[in-house]
Amino acid sequence: MEHSGSSPIEGDLAELIVRTLKLKIDPTAIRPEAPLFGEGLGLDSIDALELSLAISQTYGYQLKSSDPEIKTIFSSLRALAKAIEKNRTK
Amino acid sequence: MTWVALTLGRPAARILLYPICVYFLLASRTARRAIARFRERALGRSTDWSDLLRHYYAFAATILDRVYFLRCRFDLFDIRFYGLETLDHELAKGRGCLLVGAHLGSFEAVRAVGVLRRRLDVRVLMDEENAPLMRGLTRTLNRTVADTVIQAGGVEAMLQVKECLERGGIVGVMGDRATQGDRTIGCPFFGREARFPTGALRLAHLMGSPAVLFFGFYRGGNRYDMHFESFSDGVRASRDQLEALLHRDIRRYAERLEEACRLAPDNWFNFYEFWDGEER
Numbered sequence: 388m389e390h391s392g393s394s395p396i397e398g399d400l401a402e403l404i405v406r407t408l409k410l411k412i413d414p415t416a417i418r419p420e421a422p423l424f425g426e427g428l429g430l431d432s433i434d435a436l437e438l439s440l441a442i443s444q445t446y447g448y449q450l451k452s453s454d455p456e457i458k459t460i461f462s463s464l465r466a467l468a469k470a471i472e473k474n475r476t477k
Numbered sequence: 478m479t480w481v482a483l484t485l486g487r488p489a490a491r492i493l494l495y496p497i498c499v500y501f502l503l504a505s506r507t508a509r510r511a512i513a514r515f516r517e518r519a520l521g522r523s524t525d526w527s528d529l530l531r532h533y534y535a536f537a538a539t540i541l542d543r544v545y546f547l548r549c550r551f552d553l554f555d556i557r558f559y560g561l562e563t564l565d566h567e568l569a570k571g572r573g574c575l576l577v578g579a580h581l582g583s584f585e586a587v588r589a590v591g592v593l594r595r596r597l598d599v600r601v602l603m604d605e606e607n608a609p610l611m612r613g614l615t616r617t618l619n620r621t622v623a624d625t626v627i628q629a630g631g632v633e634a635m636l637q638v639k640e641c642l643e644r645g646g647i648v649g650v651m652g653d654r655a656t657q658g659d660r661t662i663g664c665p666f667f668g669r670e671a672r673f674p675t676g677a678l679r680l681a682h683l684m685g686s687p688a689v690l691f692f693g694f695y696r697g698g699n700r701y702d703m704h705f706e707s708f709s710d711g712v713r714a715s716r717d718q719l720e721a722l723l724h725r726d727i728r729r730y731a732e733r734l735e736e737a738c739r740l741a742p743d744n745w746f747n748f749y750e751f752w753d754g755e756e757r
Contacts, residue, residue, distance in 0.1 A: 409716045424632070431660065433679050436635035440683070452636035461632045 393419055397468045404464075407441040408434050419465040435461055442467075447476035479614065482544045487553060487699075490541055498533040502526075508748040515745050518667040518752075519738050535743040539583040539695050543611075546585050547618035553699060556589055560705035564647075567687040568597075572711055573642030575688045577677045579653040579734055582744040586693035586701050587649055588622060598646030602627045602638060604656055635680075642686045649691070650677035652730055654747060662727045663753065667735060671752045678709070678726045682719060687711035690733055694741045706733070 393401070393415075401414035404423075408430065417428070424430045439450040448471055450457065460470040482490045502509060512532055516524045545553055567574045576599075578584045588599060605612040605628050615623045627637045627648070638648050653673060655661045660679075661672040681688040688708040696702055708730070714722050738745055 407716075431658065432630060432632050432635045433676060433683065435632035436639055436680075437683055439632070439636065439639075450632075450636060452633050452640060457633050457636070458631065 682714035685713035
């Protein structure tokens, strides 16, 4: 089942999340399709902002509030990884 | 009431506030007890009905005045500024500024800063979902102001905060009232543990933006005293330092808030049990 595994960028991103937010979990424990914020990992919107700063630094992708897809982008590891793949400049 | 306020004018509307206050004072046992408890803790003496009526009236008056502020009728008021140079000083750093307030007096009056001083980029982060009446009022009276409100919750709101700070703008946030899901830190407040939300100060540390405390005291009549004081200078903090810094910040915020409450006890507008473990 291809969609339940992680793509390489999903793995990198999971590591970035754990490192940036100093989570005490293994990166592989973040399920690609589970909600990233609110429930589950217990992350809030300020964590999301912190993560977006790290994404901009690492991938050169500036997340913007005006992006109509912004909620979808942050809905899961998979969605976020997809957006990064599409928009990264480094 | 908005109609009365705008058609009959402020003096007539203020007379009508008396029966309204008496009604709420009698009808709201829980809120009344919460305010009495706050006053006793803050002032160290017992509270009588005239104290409570004055307290309710101060609240009602600032709500009424919001109508005039939203209509930019600043000419009706005697608004005095204290420490405004602090704000200028922090803004000059070019990293925006978090204006950390409280439900003490009128936060709405802060818009006067943008209007009276010069054109400043002022946005306010608030939980309007929990205040639908206020949201309706703001939308009806001043669309431009309504558009400056950032609805709290979600990454979109936080990105708006970031973008405003990066433009060198001001973001107003309340620092005293924790809503469900907020991360909080407990600290003594008038001698007893209370929980304060850390959101505003986390944002300051994350963005490396300076934080300025703001209190818009209502002094009775048509007078508002706006106090600004620098709080933190906006150095980005790493995650490892963050917890310790936030504990220190919250403690200092609570101390400043205590002092501000003593200056204007009638301005405390948290009409619920503020302390931990107090029955609601």
